[in-house]
Amino acid sequence: MSKQHEHVDFSQFPNAEGHFGPYGGRFVSETLIFALDELAENYQRLSQDPEFRAEFDRDLAYYVGRPSPLYHAERWSREVGGAQIYLKREDLNHTGAHKVNNTIGQALLAKYMGKKRVIAETGAGQHGVASATVAARLGMECQVFMGEEDIRRQALNVYRMKLLGAEVISVKSGSRTLKDAMNEAMRDWVTNVDDTFYIIGTAAGPHPYPMLVRDFQSVIGREAREQHLEQTGKLPDALVACVGGGSNAIGLFHPFLDDESVAMYGVEAGGHGVATGEHAAPLSDGTPGVLHGNRTYLMQDEAGQIIHTHSVSAGLDYPGVGPEHSWLKDIGRVNYVAINDDEALDAFRKLTLVEGIMPALESSHAIAYAEKLAATMRPDQSIVVNLSGRGDKDIHTVAGIDGIGID
Amino acid sequence: MSRLAKVFEQLAERGAKALVPYIVAGDPAPKHTVSLMHALVDSGADIIELGVPFSDPMAEGPTIQLAHERALEHHVSLSQVLDMVAEFRQTNADTPVVLMGYTNPVEHMGYSHFAERAKQAGVDGLLTVDMPPEEAGETSRLLRDAGMDNIFLLAPTSSDQRVAKVAALASGYLYCVSLKGVTGAGHLDIDSVREQMQRIRQHSDLPVTVGFGIKDGESASAIAPLCEGVVVGSALVDRLAKWDNAADTDKQIAEAVSLIADIRKAIDAVADA
Structure with missing residues (x-):
């Protein structure tokens, strides 16, 4: 880094x-x-x-149901055979997401x-x-x-x-x-x-x-930091969160920014693959510009027109990103990576089968990257993944991809 | 003296008000834009505001949004808009042209490069809807150095302090947005504009044009006595929306710009009265 x-x-x-x-x-x-x-x-x-x-x-506390649990996904971690993976369960909030x-x-x-x-x-x-x-x-x-x-x-x-x-x-x-x-x-x-x-x-x-x-969402990172310390006695080695506009990611990352030992990964929607141009990954493959009131990385053409984006996950299907992420990218504090539609769908199925937790397709991007990252790490290390939302809303989409019609 | 300053000076001498039509460059098709600009001048326009098409025109009502979409169907870029102005300048050396649009296409071209090319093309000013003075320092400087004006909006919600701040950076003229809303809105309130104008006059000697909600001779002549110019956008663009490619081009241009001739007559009549 x-x-x-x-x-x-x-x-x-x-x-x-x-x-x-x-x-x-x-x-x-x-x-x-x-x-x-x-x-x-x-x-x-x-x-x-x-x-x-x-x-x-x-x-x-009483309406949303906080604090949301930090859950050690032991079976999944064991299967991956690398770092211990912890899920910050924002999917358990009232209305099902962060x-x-x-x-x-x-x-x-x-x-x-x-x-x-x-x-x-x-x-x-x-x-x-x-x-x-x-x-x-x-x-x-x-x-x-x-x-x-x-x-x-x-x-x-x-x-x-x-x-x-x-x-x-x-x-x-x-x-x-x-x-x-x-x-x-x-x-x-x-x-x-x-x-x-x-x-x-x-x-x-x-x-x-x-x-x-960011300030309202930072409750995610404050809780996760405290919960991880309480459960393991140390800080996590890495944080992973999906990034569309980037509110769940900045909420998790921000309280850890001063913790130099904690690596951070923001996962963008790679759609059909960053190389195809059909994606929603401005930090991976965009350039700075001005849209919706702020200067930030954007998906734009050679004339500065905003271009169409693609992601299987509607919540990540946005041509811009929060400005703080653009800055954190440039100064090198956070690594931004991309996960394709197929990888996210695999992760959706995997977590559902292995842990009995159905992640939103947005969060599935973070799950997919966390699995890759964990495999490169040691079992005494740990990763906190923001499970930003639950997947019930996506069942229709996934069934459609499987060729099953649900009314 | 800049073309804009000269036009306002000449109008003031005659006791007349500026008529400022707005069209989106490339609407309904790029090949008509320069002819339309000349026809607008022939119908009594003093200054032309030429819209730069953008994919996300946040401040526009439905009429002008659709104009941006029509122009973008032809992939009209800022670079092409500058070429259109250069073509217009080949036969018109006097009528000021102000580009009106959004930050991103200009930022993407690069402010310095834009200033250089715009100057060469014969552009007189830039009005960037989503670039308030706080973000405009560098752009204003580059435009000024190239001899162009930076035009800013003032809104009914602009405080005294804001008016002073905007006026300090603005040149050419100030654009007074007549109402809280988007372009083409229908709720023009003369008393509110009068009140705004009083506030603006306390802080600036620049000419002031009023726009948003001016759609015909009647609304234009109600507003004109309060300010130095009126901007007509949606009502004109709405005529271009009905363009029929199969019909005679000259006749259609004449029909579209007849609105400007009507408004010219109406505001001149008020000025003479």
């Missing part, structure tokens, strides 16, 4: 303008600047407010700021469901923007959101997927900026979103 990061004080990032080195920032139209200022000021105040923090912690840690936090911000309406973008529907869930609980109006193409692919989550009282708005522009849903949510926010809170689902977007999403 590169040694360039040795003297970095990670707590100083982002800076006041929201920059992580050259990445991040605020690339939005003027109308939204006041709303971002308002959010940043409120977040700064509330994140120090004992009442707000207590309410967030209470909700995580997403809810962030939506609880942002909805609380909305409540303290007196906003009556929340909006969200969603790809696979997990963030939409998590947003609709917290909105239902707080009695807020909720509208979720979702690409027409994703609505077709994720009918179950669309119905879940409707049952939760949210309105799902079909986005028919551009590629009709997650990036276009985010464009449309931004357009709605510009129009209804006075009374609306935009709950962004990943650690991307204009400042302060990458910072506050």
